[in-house]
Amino acid sequence: MEIWRLPISASQRGKLISAGYTSLSSLSSISSSSDLARELKVSESEAMNILKVASHSRGSETSNASCSIVEGIYRFSSIIEFSCRQASLYLVKFNLSRAQSAWDMLHDEESLMHITTSSADLDNILGGGIHCKEVTEIGWSSLSLIVNSVLKYKLTTAFGSESIIFMLIGGVPGIGKTQLGIQIAVNVQIPNDFGGLGGKAVYIDTEGSFMVERAFQIAEACIEDMSEYNRFLRKDFQECKIKMLPQDILENIFYFRICSYTEQIALINYLDKFLSEHKDVKVIVVDSVTFHFRQDFDDMALRTRVLSGMALKLMNLAKRFSLAVVLLNQVTTKHTEASFQLALALGDSWSHTCTNRIVLYWNGNERYAYIDKSPSLRSASAAYSVTARGIRNSSSSCKRIKMM
């Protein structure tokens, strides 16, 4: 309660406020009336009167009936209480046992593990290279030759595994979408000792582009790189033997081949059960989410509903099982104002559903990845290349690193 509400004379009130006493509680610290009289340059009896009135008001404030504002606050708090009660009812209803503050979420996010794309440049634009000073420094100073192979194990990407990461990657045929998909399915299995996740992958293939021999090749290269990393970085430490074989990596990719959109929807419904039996799955790759939805749909509104339902389910899975979902999408030409433009397939409403969107495109002779949409990363692009060993930094950017 403020001073101006006290039933005292205007001059006394003015003196109190100019002396710095603005609230009743500040007056409560004054022990004797003579102190106050000296401070306000008033007579001691006047000061005594002020204190008496103030203490009286304090007493009435706590009894909370005298002041209309206090009453208002009370009413307000009861509304809050009511809505809280209602909210908790909702929480019970939707089985959200605990709500998180943004602070907690930030903490969680900082402790995220990431899946690398094996291209340091690509990882960089995906928000990597921040949490792992140690390795980046090594990479950039002396061992620039192995920068590629080192960076790719510690540098992080936006494919955080423990938050709901929902990523859509699109590009023209031949740009390397499937390659990126296979690479992610392999890299998610890099053991914890090497800065990986040591998880498993679910690979949903709708196009039939997944080639076992290619996955084997990438897995082999991945293991080779890990042993190289071992040699350079763990000289002084105890040898960390790699017991992995390419066969093991292939075994840990749960491969589903889908031949129609009904199958696709059924599988995504079934995944719930599958994932609760396989808790170590850390990534779901869908290659591509688009293919079966580009035929047979006359009712576009229905298609949009089906797709957003599927997206919700995937989002839910990502949250519940703390895994990353990577969807590959095709591009299509969009007819606008008598000209054809390139756009991601399945329309605009679909592009709202994903949290991150990456577009792969050609720039001259180089492949580039561009972050088209992301809540946490700034728009950036990076070159990458598809090599026999999988996705790697673009060769020209390697040269740049070597020169430095």
Next chain:
Amino acid sequence: MTPQSLLQLTSQKCTTGCPILDRLLYGGIPCDSITEIVAESGSGKTQICLQLSLHAQLPVSHGGLAASSLYLHTEFPFPFRRLHQLCLSFRSSNAHHFPVNDNPCDRIFVQSVHTADHLLEIMSKTDPFIENSKNQVPVRLIVIDSIAALFRSDFDNTPVELKRRSSLFFEISSKLKALAKRFNLAVLVTNQVVDLVGPNEGINGLRIGNLVCLHTSGRRVCPALGLAWANCVNSRLFLSRNEEVIREENEKSNGQSCDFVKKKMRKLYVVFAPHLPESSCEFEITREGVFGVER
């Protein structure tokens, strides 16, 4: 629904009948996948198709599929005489695999296709056809030569028609892929090219595939049927044909007379494929078939 084990999932290939081409293609045309050959007319698309449907009959140990093939042709007439010619040389070089009176042409089922809807109708009949042919040699290869011919006349260049067209592409492609998956078939589709006009590379400056530009006969071309169809195939190969003028010095004739000989240079490029790097190989077409040339 259970996940397939990748260890048991082996990608079988069907040999093209030439070790050099097979090396380029890592063993041949993959099963459970759609491979497309893009080229202008007279580049050897049909030759490769015919040769493949013969070599699919080889036993698995020799790179074949030990299977018969279904040949859907949309361009007329079907080259029976050339098939017969190839068949003779195929039999003479692989005589020990086949009985004396056996004719490999018996295991190539030829069907003509006239429209896109006709193709869909045939594909729905293909399912029982393959299933019921259990007593015979199973069909493990489908060739469509060519897909472009079905689509190049029936559709107007309006957004509505183009949308209908691309919806058909996806329908055909997904049916083919479902067949390929179910019976572990290799699918080979040929496609024509369209000339590229304008300064941009590709359609609207859009580049499909790993090659910067497709050149044949000194022209810049791109595969017909556009981006939508490109999304429907798993691998795309491109055949180029260029005429090179080579000066051949003729020693026999007196003096310094030089003959200018036109020589056909044919090349096979991998435009994109999930399992193949960007690569190319020269090849020639002879009486016996299509063969890679090592330089």
